[in-house]
Structures are given as C-alpha cells and as structure tokens.
Amino acid sequence: MADTAAASARTITPPELQAYIDRVLRACGFPDADAAKVAGLMTEADVRGSDGHGVFRLPMYVKRIRSGGINVRPNIRIIKERKAQALLDGDNAMGHLVMARAAEIAISKAKDTGIAWVGARSSNHAGPAALYAQMPMAHNMIGLYAAVGNGNHVPPWGGIDLLLSTNPIAIAIPGAKRPPILLDMATTTAAYGKVKMAQQRGEQMPVGWMVDRQGNPLTDPNRSSEGFLVPIGGPKGYGLALMLGLLAGTLNGAAMGKDVVDFTTDHVTPTNTGQFICALDISAFADVAEFKAEVDEIYGQMKGSKTMGGFNEVKLPGENAWGIAQERRAKGVPLPAELVKALNVLAKDVGVEGV
Amino acid sequence: MADTAAASARTITPPELQAYIDRVLRACGFPDADAAKVAGLMTEADVRGSDGHGVFRLPMYVKRIRSGGINVRPNIRIIKERKAQALLDGDNAMGHLVMARAAEIAISKAKDTGIAWVGARSSNHAGPAALYAQMPMAHNMIGLYAAVGNGNHVPPWGGIDLLLSTNPIAIAIPGAKRPPILLDMATTTAAYGKVKMAQQRGEQMPVGWMVDRQGNPLTDPNRSSEGFLVPIGGPKGYGLALMLGLLAGTLNGAAMGKDVVDFTTDHVTPTNTGQFICALDISAFADVAEFKAEVDEIYGQMKGSKTMGGFNEVKLPGENAWGIAQERRAKGVPLPAELVKALNVLAKDVGVEGV
Numbered sequence: 074m075a076d077t078a079a080a081s082a083r084t085i086t087p088p089e090l091q092a093y094i095d096r097v098l099r100a101c102g103f104p105d106a107d108a109a110k111v112a113g114l115m116t117e118a119d120v121r122g123s124d125g126h127g128v129f130r131l132p133m134y135v136k137r138i139r140s141g142g143i144n145v146r147p148n149i150r151i152i153k154e155r156k157a158q159a160l161l162d163g164d165n166a167m168g169h170l171v172m173a174r175a176a177e178i179a180i181s182k183a184k185d186t187g188i189a190w191v192g193a194r195s196s197n198h199a200g201p202a203a204l205y206a207q208m209p210m211a212h213n214m215i216g217l218y219a220a221v222g223n224g225n226h227v228p229p230w231g232g233i234d235l236l237l238s239t240n241p242i243a244i245a246i247p248g249a250k251r252p253p254i255l256l257d258m259a260t261t262t263a264a265y266g267k268v269k270m271a272q273q274r275g276e277q278m279p280v281g282w283m284v285d286r287q288g289n290p291l292t293d294p295n296r297s298s299e300g301f302l303v304p305i306g307g308p309k310g311y312g313l314a315l316m317l318g319l320l321a322g323t324l325n326g327a328a329m330g331k332d333v334v335d336f337t338t339d340h341v342t343p344t345n346t347g348q349f350i351c352a353l354d355i356s357a358f359a360d361v362a363e364f365k366a367e368v369d370e371i372y373g374q375m376k377g378s379k380t381m382g383g384f385n386e387v388k389l390p391g392e393n394a395w396g397i398a399q400e401r402r403a404k405g406v407p408l409p410a411e412l413v414k415a416l417n418v419l420a421k422d423v424g425v426e427g428v
Numbered sequence: 429m430a431d432t433a434a435a436s437a438r439t440i441t442p443p444e445l446q447a448y449i450d451r452v453l454r455a456c457g458f459p460d461a462d463a464a465k466v467a468g469l470m471t472e473a474d475v476r477g478s479d480g481h482g483v484f485r486l487p488m489y490v491k492r493i494r495s496g497g498i499n500v501r502p503n504i505r506i507i508k509e510r511k512a513q514a515l516l517d518g519d520n521a522m523g524h525l526v527m528a529r530a531a532e533i534a535i536s537k538a539k540d541t542g543i544a545w546v547g548a549r550s551s552n553h554a555g556p557a558a559l560y561a562q563m564p565m566a567h568n569m570i571g572l573y574a575a576v577g578n579g580n581h582v583p584p585w586g587g588i589d590l591l592l593s594t595n596p597i598a599i600a601i602p603g604a605k606r607p608p609i610l611l612d613m614a615t616t617t618a619a620y621g622k623v624k625m626a627q628q629r630g631e632q633m634p635v636g637w638m639v640d641r642q643g644n645p646l647t648d649p650n651r652s653s654e655g656f657l658v659p660i661g662g663p664k665g666y667g668l669a670l671m672l673g674l675l676a677g678t679l680n681g682a683a684m685g686k687d688v689v690d691f692t693t694d695h696v697t698p699t700n701t702g703q704f705i706c707a708l709d710i711s712a713f714a715d716v717a718e719f720k721a722e723v724d725e726i727y728g729q730m731k732g733s734k735t736m737g738g739f740n741e742v743k744l745p746g747e748n749a750w751g752i753a754q755e756r757r758a759k760g761v762p763l764p765a766e767l768v769k770a771l772n773v774l775a776k777d778v779g780v781e782g783v
Contacts, residue, residue, distance in 0.1 A: 381641075
C-alpha cells in the first residue's frame with residue numbers, strides 16, 4: 074500500500090485501475106459480477122477522459138454505500154413493459170448496473186421493433202452518459218441517453234431557486250473507418266463534475282461557467298454553493314434541462330425538481346435517480362454499411378472545413394475523448410496527487426490494497 | 429382584393445387566414461384535402477406566433493411549387509417499417525403533409541409498442557417543429573420532433589464553411605390543468621427565420637445572433653449571407669445540430685451537410701428534406717392522470733422560483749406561444765404591411781382573392 078501521507082501524482086494502467094475499483098467494491102459487499110461490471114464501466118470513464126465521473130467518484134460512492142444509501146444486493150427488475158419499451162425499478166442499485174441492464178433490454182427489443190426506449194427509476198449516478206449511449210453501437214445501433222443529475226445547480230431561466238440539474242444527454246452514432254460521432258454534454262456551459270475537479274485541483278473556473286445569485290461571474294469553485302451553473306443558450310439550455318428531466322425523471326416516477334437529492338451532501342436518502350436509454354436499429358432505416366460510410370462522409374466534411382482564427386482544426390463530438398482513450402489505453406490513466414491520496418485513504422479504510 | 433400598391437398592416441382572423449392560404453394552394457393545383465391540411469397547419473404556426481414559419485413562407489412555397497420544386501400530387505408512402513418504426517418517402521410533397529402523416533403513423537404504432545419513431549426523406553420545409561411535436565399530446569403521448577433545416581447557416585465549431593443548418597428540435601409534454609410544456613428551439617441562438625423577419629421589418633439584429641467569417645458580431649440582416657448563426661453553447665450547439673442532422677437527415681437517406689439545398693435561393697432542386705417524429709405513450713410508463721399532475725407540479729415549481737434582477741417572472745418553454753395563441757384566436761393574427769402587400773401580390777398572381 075502506498076504511503077497515504079505523502080502521495081504524489083502517478084499514472085496507472087486501466088487494468089490496474091479496474092482491479093483497484095473492483096477490490097474496493099467487493100470489500101463493500103458487492104457480488105463479484107456486479108463489482109466487476111461497475112469497475113469496468115468506471116474505468117472506461119477514466120480511460121475516455123471523463124475524469125470527474127470515474128474513480129474520482131469512488132470515495133463518495135463508498136460513503137453512500139456504507140451509509141446504507143445504495144443497495145449492494147439489488148433486485149433490478151422490469152415493472153412496466155411493452156414491445157418497444159420498458160420501465161425498470163433499479164432497487165436503489167449503483168446506476169451503472171441499472172443502466173447497463175437498461176441498455177441490454179433496449180438493444181434486444183430494438184432488434185425486433187426498430188427502436189426501443191427503456192427508462193429507470195430508483196437508480197443512482199451512473200457515470201458519464203457516453204458509457205451507455207455507446208453500448209448500442211456494437212449492435213449496429215444508434216444510442217441516445219439522458220439522466221437527471223444528482224443535485225440541483227441550475228435555476229429556471231430568470232429565476233434564482235436551484236430547481237434543475239445539469240441533466241446531460243449523449244448520442245452515439247457509429248461510422249465505418251472513422252471514430253464514432255459521440256456527443257456527451259451537460260445542458261450547462263460546464264458540468265458540475267468540472268467544478269468539483271477545479272476545486273480538487275485548486276484551480277479557478279473560467280468566466281461563463283457559473284454566476285452568483287445576482288448574476289455576476291463566480292470563478293472560485295470553493296464558493297460554488299453560492300451560485301449556479303449557466304445553461305447553454307440561456308433559456309434554451311434551461312428548456313433542454315427541463316424537458317430531459319421530465320423524460321428521464323418524471324415520466325419514470327423518478328426524482329425531478331424539488332425531489333432531487335444532492336448526493337454530495339446527503340449520503341443516506343435514496344436518490345431515486347431517473348435515466349433513459351433509446352436504441353435505434355440502423356438496419357430498420359438503411360443499409361448499415363452505406364449508412365456508416367455516409368457518417369464517415371459527414372465526419373470528413375466537418376474536418377475539412379476551413380478554420381477560424383484561433384482554431385487549428387475542427388473537432389467532431391467525441392473526438393477528444395476518442396484520442397484520450399487511445400492514449401490512456403497505451404500509456405495509462407494519470408491520477409493527480411490529491412486523488413492518489415484520497416484513493417489510498419479509501420483503500421486503507423475498507424481494508425484493501427491501494428493504487 | 430386589397431389595393432396591393434398601398435397595403436397597410438392589418439389583423440386577420442385565423443379562419444380568414446386559413447381560407448386565404450387554402451385558396452392560394454388550390455389555385456396552385458393541390459387537391460382540396462391537401463390544401464386544407466397545409467392551410468390549417470400554416471395558420472396554426474401564425475396563431476402560435478411562429479411568424480417566420482407561417483403564411484410569411486407562402487410566397488416562397490408558391491415560387492417553388494410553380495418552378496416544379498414541390499410535388500403537388502405526391503404519393504407519400506412507407507418504404508421501410510418495423511413494429512415501432514417507419515421510414516417515409518415524402519415524394520417531394522409539402523413537408524406539412526409528410527410530417528402530419530408521420531405523426532399519425534407514430535401515434536398509431538406507439539399505442540401498441542409504447543414508443544414509435546418515424547423518419548422521412550424526400551420531404552420539404554414543414555413549418556415550426558412545435559406543430560408536429562404537439563400532435564401526440566391529444567393521444568396522451570409525448571412528442572419529439574427534429575428536422576434538417578433548409579439551408580446551411582452554421583459552420584462546425586472552429587470552422588467557417590457553412591455545413592450545418594440550425595436543425596431544430598421540439599419536445600411536447602402535456603400537463604393536466606396547466607398548458608403543455610413545449611420546447612421548440614433551433615440549435616443556434618436565433619433561428620434563421622428570425623433573421624429573415626428582422627430583414628423584412630427593416631430591423632437590426634442583436635449582438636449574439638450572427639458573426640461574420642472573422643468572428644465579429646454581424647447585426648445587419650441584409651448582410652446575413654456574409655456570416656453565420658452562432659450555435660448555443662458554442663461546441664455543444666454545434667454538436668447538437670450535427671447529431672440531429674445525422675438522425676433526421678443521414679439516417680433517413682435525406683440531405684445533410686453539403687447535400688442540403690438552400691430553398692431561399694434555389695427554387696427548383698428537390699430539397700430531400702429529412703425529419704423525424706417520436707411518440708411516447710405515457711400510459712406505458714405511468715398512470716396518465718398522475719403523470720400530468722406531476723407535470724403541473726413541476727410547472728408550478730418553476731413558476732414559483734424567486735426571480736433574478738431584470739426578470740418579472742419565470743417562463744416555461746411554450747408559455748409565450750401559448751399566450752400568443754390564446755390572444756390571436758380571440759383577436760386575430762397581425763400581419764405587417766410588407767406581408768399584406770406580398771400576400772396580395774401573390775393572390776393576384778395566382779388569380780384568387782387576397783387577404
């Protein structure tokens with residue numbers, strides 16, 4: 074076990090990271106298969122560069138698990154179902170398990186019906202939206218995912234009461250030779266995870282991420298509780314966050330608006346998190362190979378655009394994450410010193426080997 | 429027929445407006461039922477305050493119809509189909525006819541399967557997205573609609589080549605006693621229709637709607653061809669426009685990217701417009717009355733927020749349009765002088781009575 078008092082930044086291979094998460098979760102009482110599944114998905118988050126949604130979250134997850142705020146032996150089950158649709162009760166499981174199951178069901182149904190939509194209630198934080206949106210791609214499908222965020226950091230446009238979360242959406246569309254086009258975005262200028270990362274790194278936030286209750290820029294992440302995240306396009310981002318919240322939360326009987334539990338401050342109350350995934354079978358619409366070639370063509374058109382001053386190239390949604398994943402699979406995942414320290418404190422705490 | 433030389437602004441009742449559009453379309457060769465359907469939907473656009481998407485577009489539609497760029501006797505048909513999905517070939521019909529048909533099919537399928545998605549190719553401009561997103565609500569369903577816009581006014585983020593349209597999205601969710609929550613937004617700060625309206629009204633545009641190819645604000649709508657619309661949230665709005673374009677265009681075999689035809693300058697080439705509609709049957713997820721009451725509850729939470737300085741109240745998506753519709757159904761639709769003139773020139777041209 075590393076010296077927790079004098080931890081320094083280090084780089085860890087994805088299998089090492091996954092094994093670390095796996096042993097922490099098993100020590101917390103998860104069945105082996107569930108620990109392995111969650112560890113795999115959390116590692117994938119770090120590999121893709123979603124640093125605010127991977128192992129960074131593990132200490133908080135464990136705090137919640139040990140407080141009884143997450144069910145480590147859940148009975149995730151379908152409570153309503155039609156040919157192209159299902160509603161899951163996650164039984165307060167880790168969100169990763171609920172949404173991996175939701176994706177499996179959506180993919181299976183879409184093969185028959187062309188499209189399927191699976192919603193979930195009584196779920197929990199599941200990491201980055203991209204993880205689930207990309208699952209249908211292996212089956213020549215398009216994936217679409219959205220979630221109610223676990224904490225309200227956004228007021229309705231023109232208001233100051235924190236009634237909405239950053240409610241992210243992800244859409245994943247496979248290409249042929251090019252990387253997939255994979256949009257994964259919060260409906261605010263910055264996701265709350267980025268604020269937490271800035272805080273952990275001791276960095277200031279750029280103007281535009283948050284404003285205080287008087288509408289003035291807020292750049293100190295330690296003061297984040299005094300302000301709120303700014304929605305993209307003002308009223309439009311507010312509208313998107315609201316609609317996604319109604320679809321992923323209210324429609325599924327999950328928390329939305331005032332019912333949302335802030336899991337960074339409350340580690341006990343079930344979050345009743347809501348998410349949905351939609352899978353579209355490409356072959357229902359088009360020849361799969363022709364469609365993928367067309368996606369490559371559009372990819373190339375965007376890349377081929379002349380650039381504005383200040384830009385070296387045009388990027389596609391998901392291109393940065395794809396590049397980071399290539400690099401991290403080859404060279405490992407960098408962990409800042411603060412995170413190494415926190416992970417080793419956690420390991421000691423649950424009685425397993427650290428990172 | 430009004431004096432076309434000295435037209436002044438006037439207010440017209442919705443039935444009068446609908447009758448005017450109907451007679452123009454019949455004079456252009458549309459079957460009575462199709463003329464009536466398009467006239468009804470275009471009037472609904474004006475009633476809801478979508479001034480850039482209603483009768484304002486009629487002269488351009490007619491120009492295209494008379495150039496052979498729209499098929500007035502189309503065979504709109506399903507070319508691919510599964511239980512919860514269909515792909516329509518619009519046979520170059522008016523988009524209103526194609527997407528009204530798509531909505532009917534989606535609603536019918538969703539009753540059985542819980543959700544259904546219908547895409548279209550070889551369609552045309554169909555007016556505001558809200559018209560189609562709201563159709564499922566009468567069947568206790570949620571509607572979701574997106575389209576590839578008819579003209580590229582947006583470069584990929586960091587680029588200057590106009591490869592994307594404003595690709596709008598609309599989502600409509602019914603409440604119980606409150607108005608429905610209905611988001612209808614372009615993925616740019618302003619829709620191109622608003623630019624055209626500012627031009628027709630002789631008004632300048634606010635900073636933030638458009639920038640020129642050097643990234644400087646562009647406020648003169650007469651110079652709109654020299655610049656481009658700004659996507660919401662920068663790269664996020666670009667990402668949304670791209671993904672919606674791939675879903676509404678590429679997946680359906682419709683135009684996207686460089687294939688998009690600008691129907692304001694080219695009145696002959698078929699636009700091969702792509703759109704899709706998705707209907708979600710609320711009863712597949714929840715008790716309909718309970719869900720609608722929950723939507724009202726969320727509506728009330730947003731309205732009840734304390735306001736920021738500069739705001740008198742919080743608005744819900746669709747609230748403004750709902751209010752305008754109530755007023756215009758009672759008091760009529762105001763038509764600016766320039767529009768009255770254009771509509772009377774058009775009427776004379778096709779040999780029917782003006783407004």
